Amino acid sequence: LAALGEFGLIARIRARVARRSAGAVLGIGDDAAILSAPQDSRWLATTDMLLEGVHFQRCWESPRALGRKALAVNVSDIAAMGGRPLYALLGLGIPPSGVSLLELEAVVEGLEEEAERWGVTIVGGDTCGSASGLVVSVTLLGTPVGPPILRSGARPGEGLWVTGLLGGSAAGLLALERGFRPDRPWPVDLPRPAWIGVSELAAIRSAIDAHLTPEPRLAAGQALAGYASAMLDLSDGVASDVRHLCMESGIRARVWADRVPIHPGAEVLGRLLGRTPLELALQGGEDYELLFAAGTDPLPALAGLAGLPVSRIGEMQAGAPGAELVHPDGRVGSLSGGFDHFRSD
Amino acid sequence: LAALGEFGLIARIRARVARRSAGAVLGIGDDAAILSAPQDSRWLATTDMLLEGVHFQRCWESPRALGRKALAVNVSDIAAMGGRPLYALLGLGIPPSGVSLLELEAVVEGLEEEAERWGVTIVGGDTCGSASGLVVSVTLLGTPVGPPILRSGARPGEGLWVTGLLGGSAAGLLALERGFRPDRPWPVDLPRPAWIGVSELAAIRSAIDAHLTPEPRLAAGQALAGYASAMLDLSDGVASDVRHLCMESGIRARVWADRVPIHPGAEVLGRLLGRTPLELALQGGEDYELLFAAGTDPLPALAGLAGLPVSRIGEMQAGAPGAELVHPDGRVGSLSGGFDHFRSD
Numbered sequence: 001l002a003a004l005g006e007f008g009l010i011a012r013i014r015a016r017v018a019r020r021s022a023g024a025v026l027g028i029g030d031d032a033a034i035l036s037a038p039q040d041s042r043w044l045a046t047t048d049m050l051l052e053g054v055h056f057q058r059c060w061e062s063p064r065a066l067g068r069k070a071l072a073v074n075v076s077d078i079a080a081m082g083g084r085p086l087y088a089l090l091g092l093g094i095p096p097s098g099v100s101l102l103e104l105e106a107v108v109e110g111l112e113e114e115a116e117r118w119g120v121t122i123v124g125g126d127t128c129g130s131a132s133g134l135v136v137s138v139t140l141l142g143t144p145v146g147p148p149i150l151r152s153g154a155r156p157g158e159g160l161w162v163t164g165l166l167g168g169s170a171a172g173l174l175a176l177e178r179g180f181r182p183d184r185p186w187p188v189d190l191p192r193p194a195w196i197g198v199s200e201l202a203a204i205r206s207a208i209d210a211h212l213t214p215e216p217r218l219a220a221g222q223a224l225a226g227y228a229s230a231m232l233d234l235s236d237g238v239a240s241d242v243r244h245l246c247m248e249s250g251i252r253a254r255v256w257a258d259r260v261p262i263h264p265g266a267e268v269l270g271r272l273l274g275r276t277p278l279e280l281a282l283q284g285g286e287d288y289e290l291l292f293a294a295g296t297d298p299l300p301a302l303a304g305l306a307g308l309p310v311s312r313i314g315e316m317q318a319g320a321p322g323a324e325l326v327h328p329d330g331r332v333g334s335l336s337g338g339f340d341h342f343r344s345d
Numbered sequence: 346l347a348a349l350g351e352f353g354l355i356a357r358i359r360a361r362v363a364r365r366s367a368g369a370v371l372g373i374g375d376d377a378a379i380l381s382a383p384q385d386s387r388w389l390a391t392t393d394m395l396l397e398g399v400h401f402q403r404c405w406e407s408p409r410a411l412g413r414k415a416l417a418v419n420v421s422d423i424a425a426m427g428g429r430p431l432y433a434l435l436g437l438g439i440p441p442s443g444v445s446l447l448e449l450e451a452v453v454e455g456l457e458e459e460a461e462r463w464g465v466t467i468v469g470g471d472t473c474g475s476a477s478g479l480v481v482s483v484t485l486l487g488t489p490v491g492p493p494i495l496r497s498g499a500r501p502g503e504g505l506w507v508t509g510l511l512g513g514s515a516a517g518l519l520a521l522e523r524g525f526r527p528d529r530p531w532p533v534d535l536p537r538p539a540w541i542g543v544s545e546l547a548a549i550r551s552a553i554d555a556h557l558t559p560e561p562r563l564a565a566g567q568a569l570a571g572y573a574s575a576m577l578d579l580s581d582g583v584a585s586d587v588r589h590l591c592m593e594s595g596i597r598a599r600v601w602a603d604r605v606p607i608h609p610g611a612e613v614l615g616r617l618l619g620r621t622p623l624e625l626a627l628q629g630g631e632d633y634e635l636l637f638a639a640g641t642d643p644l645p646a647l648a649g650l651a652g653l654p655v656s657r658i659g660e661m662q663a664g665a666p667g668a669e670l671v672h673p674d675g676r677v678g679s680l681s682g683g684f685d686h687f688r689s690d
Contacts, residue, residue, distance in 0.1 A: 030496050030593070031425040031577055032391035034489070043388070045469060046377035047434040047484055053476025054438075080376040089392040091436075091482050093399075124390060131398025132477035137436050139392055139484035144379070151375050232376055248375075 004101060006127060012101075013090075013108050013127070033123035035087055035141070044142040046077040052095075052133030060176045063103040065212045066136060067110025072216050073235070074140035075118050076288040079221030080233040082149040085118050085142040090125035093135030107136065118218060146225030154230035154249035154293035160314040161228075161298060163217050163290045166238055167266030167277060170284020172211030175204055175269055182208055193272070200268045207265025214288040219305055221290055227301045231292035239282045239323070239337045241291050242314075246321040249293070253323040255314035255335055263287075282325075283337040349446060351472060357446075358435075358453050358472070378468035380432055380486070389487040391422040397440075397478030405521045408448040410557045411481060412455025417561050418580070419485035420463050421633040424566030425578040427494040430463050430487040435470035438480030452481065463563060491570030499575035499594035499638035505659040506573075506643060508562050508635045511583055512611030512622060515629020517556030520549055520614050527553055538617070545613045552610025559633040564650055566635055572646040576637035584627045584668075584682045586636050587659075591666045594638070598668040600659035600680055608632075627670075628682040 004012070050056055050070050061069075071088060078085040090111060094104065115122055120140070154160075179187030182205070186192050216233075224231060230249055234241050238260070246253050262281045270277035292298070293316050302310050323335035349357070395401055395415050406414075416433060423430040435456060439449065460467055465485070499505075524532030527550070531537050562578075569576060575594055579586050583605070591598050607626045615622035637643070638661050647655050659671075668680035 031422040032389040032428065032485075032487070034426075034493055035388040035390060036386055041381055043380040043486075044377040045380060045432065045434055045484075045486065047436050047469065047482070048471045049436045049438055049473060049480065049482060051438050051473065051475050051480065054474045077376040081379075083377065087390065089390055089484055091392050091394045093394055093396050093480070124392065126393050128394060128396065129399045130396050135394065135396065135438070135480060135482075137392070137394060137480075137482045139390075139434055140377075141388075141390065141486075142377070148379055 012105065033087070033089070035123065042144055042148070044078055044081050044083045044144060044148065045139070046074055047137065047139040048073045048077065049135065049137040051135055058098070058134065060181060061212060063106035064110035064113070067107040068114040068213050070136040070138045071111050071114040071120065071140070072214050073288065074138045075114070075120070075218055076214070076216035076233040076235070078140055078142040079216050079218040080149070080231050080290060081144065082146055082221050082225035082228070082231065083142045083144045084222065085120045085140050085218070087123045087141045088115060088120050089139040090122055091135065091137035092125065092127045093130035094127065095130045095132060095134055099134055118216070144225070145222045149225060149228050149231040149292070151230055151232050151245055151248035154245060154251060154316045155295065156251055156316050156318040158229055158293040158295045158316045159312045160242070160253055160255065160316060161292050161294060161310060161312050162234070162238065162261065163220050163308055163310055164287065165261045165263035165309060166234070166287050166289065167281030167284050168207045168210035168263030169214060169286040169288070170280045171263060171266040171269040172207035172209070174273055174275065175208055176211065178273060180204060180208060182212065196272070203264035203268045207263060207269060210263065210265065211286065214286060216288055217290045217308070220302055220308060223301045223305065224290070224292060224298060227296065227298045228292035228294050231290055234287040234289045234291050235285055237283045237285045237337065238291060239335050242323045242335060245291065245293065246323050249316070250321055252317040252319040252321065253314055254317055254326060255323060256326045258328045259311060259313045261309055261311040282335070357450065378432065378434070380468065387489055387493070389423055389426050389428045389489060389493065390484065391419055392482065392484040393418045393422065394480065394482040396480055403443070403479065405526060406557060408451035409455035409458070412452040413459040413558050415481040415483045416456050416459040416465065416485070417559050418633065419483045420459070420465070420563055421559070421561035421578040421580070423485055423487040424561050424563040425494070425576050425635060426489065427491055427566050427570035427573070427576065428487045428489045429567065430465045430485050430563070432468045432486045433460060433465050434484040435467055436480065436482035437470065437472045438475035439472065440475045440477060440479055444479055463561070489570070490567045494570060494573050494576040494637070496575055496577050496590055496593035499590060499596060499661045500640065501596055501661050501663040503574055503638040503640045503661045504657045505587070505598055505600065505661060506637050506639060506655060506657050507579070507583065507606065508565050508653055508655050509632065510606045510608035510654060511579070511632050511634065512626030512629050513552045513555035513608030514559060514631040514633070515625045516608060516611040516614040517552035517554070519618055519620065520553055521556065523618060525549060525553060527557065541617070548609035548613045552608060552614060555608065555610065556631065559631060561633055562635045562653070565647055565653060568646045568650065569635070569637060569643060572641065572643045573637035573639050576635055579632040579634045579636050580630055582628045582630045582682065583636060584680050587668045587680060590636065590638065591668050594661070595666055597662040597664040597666065598659055599662055599671060600668060601671045603673045604656060604658045606654055606656040627680070
């Protein structure tokens with residue numbers, strides 16, 4: 001990298017990012033990109049950063065997976081508005097040592113691979129040195145495919161739904177912290193209980209994948225435009241994100257613990273590492289599933305998405321913003337916890 | 346901050362960012378912002394990060410100045426396209442200690458102050474923890490006011506021009522590194538020579554200001570639409586940026602050393618600290634002046650901008666991309682150097 005220099009690196013990124021969609025009048029290489037407006041005259045804009053040591057550890061996140069995830073978490077935000085992603089800008093902060101040019105190219109390759117999947121064109125960015133860790137910052141622009149689905153539209157009496165299975169990403173992170181790796185069968189320093197069979201191993205692998213390369217629910221988000229009254233993507237854990245939905249909509253929610261769809265990896269890793277699967281599902285972050293309220297049954301809208309579970313986990317209620325959890329024994333508690341970057345209590 | 350939490354911080358930023366321009370249908374607080382298209386159907390998009398320890402040191406950059414600069418360097422990119430900035434997204438990576446809530450609010454306040462100046466609305470962003478230094482990442486969207494001015498349009502025979510005075514920012518950085526501060530008269534450990542008078546002190550102060558709170562040349566950039574054939578903003582030093590212009594336009598440039606307008610702070614601090622003012626002007630980065638090529642005299646276009654010097658520093662020539670420097674004695678050398686985040690030779 002020192003021999004190539006900043007502008008050599010930009011030239012290589014520019015050469016690698018070959019995709020040029022019709023609306024991208026001018027891509028990487030000038031002071032700003034030029035984009036032409038989509039048919040819908042409204043745009044969606046979102047930004048998400050991944051910082052080394054906070055969102056990822058270089059010892060277990062491959063550069064390619066990191067690039068994929070950096071784009072995927074932004075696609076998830078556009079999905080949660082019921083939108084279509086179009087253009088991305090990439091900010092790369094590169095530490096003075098420890099990251100090779102090959103690794104940087106793999107980050108861009110992963111980003112480009114994910115961009116290709118979702119019809120996104122990388123149109124520009126910024127590369128610079130970083131005094132410590134690797135910084136990957138992505139801004140994504142898109143357009144609504146129907147009426148944008150805000151967080152504020154939920155009404156009392158509506159159902160509260162989630163796509164997919166929850167707790168997989170948090171369980172996958174636990175596994176990585178305990179020494180599991182995507183390309184290794186079992187940590188050498190961890191006794192392997194007899195109840196771990198082929199399906200349990202597959203569940204662990206799937207949880208790790210959910211953490212390293214989350215799958216944004218773009219088709220579901222778009223299909224829900226016109227059905228969901230409020231929606232957001234699950235990045236901080238369902239407990240926290242339900243509260244966000246309630247706050248923005250100005251009403252309450254009640255979640256039934258036994259209706260929360262738990263990822264099999266959360267079941268296996270919870271049992272293995274002494275954590276409650278429900279707690280991983282409610283409070284673990286980064287599932288990137290969609291949480292939404294809907295007054296009518298959303299299943300017909302999602303019928304085309306074979307294989308994606310959709311679960312009604314609760315209902316919206318009148319009252320001061322807040323959320324409660326109904327335990328299987330009928331006991332009702334408050335729905336608390338969830339990820340917060342700064343809170344220390 | 347630990348007591349307030351991530352979502353408390355977001356709520357405070359949201360309350361502080363009051364400005365809501367007509368086109369910003371939905372601002373901070375949802376998964377993505379909703380923006381309506383300007384009358385021109387094309388958009389400009391750019392992103393720039395400021396990282397602690399690389400772009401700034403917290404010991405001399407006030408949080409408010411940091412916020413202002415983070416927006417200003419992006420406005421400069423939109424100016425260099427001949428555009429009008431409209432919407433900004435803010436990414437904030439916050440270290441675990443050493444940054445108070447008051448300081449973070451001052452960063453947002455500075456950003457908001459600068460946004461107000463340039464008619465920009467902050468519409469969204471991302472806050473997260475950072476394992477080490479403070480990260481401020483801004484993405485700015487805008488629209489062209491005329492034909493966008495690319496880097497690639499320069500033709501042989503055209504003049505090469507710059508706005509403002511060069512080397513001020515590099516000299517200001519030298520001064521800060523040597524212990525000068527905006528609010529202190531003179532470093533106690535530095536002997537003050539007799540030739541330093543009031544005007545020299547003012548020049549040093551002005552260089553420090555140029556570094557800490559650069560002034561993007563937005564009105565000039567817009568006025569040059571239709572006049573300049575190629576343009577970019579000076580972020581890496583004129584030596585490096587002239588080469589970028591040549592590379593993109595596929596032609597050569599010749600720069601006359603004695604026509605380069607040198608910031609008085611570069612003269613004073615060069616003499617004081619043993620650096621050549623011309624070297625600071627050519628190779629110092631972050632002046633954020635505009636460098637452009639024009640086939641006709643651009644002065645009439647810029648006549649309305651009282652007080653902004655505009656200098657013809659060279660000319661564009663046919664030939665393989667590259668740039669040369671004509672010294673005052675007639676000797677011709679290559680125009681080399683300039684800032685590169687990674688190059689170590």
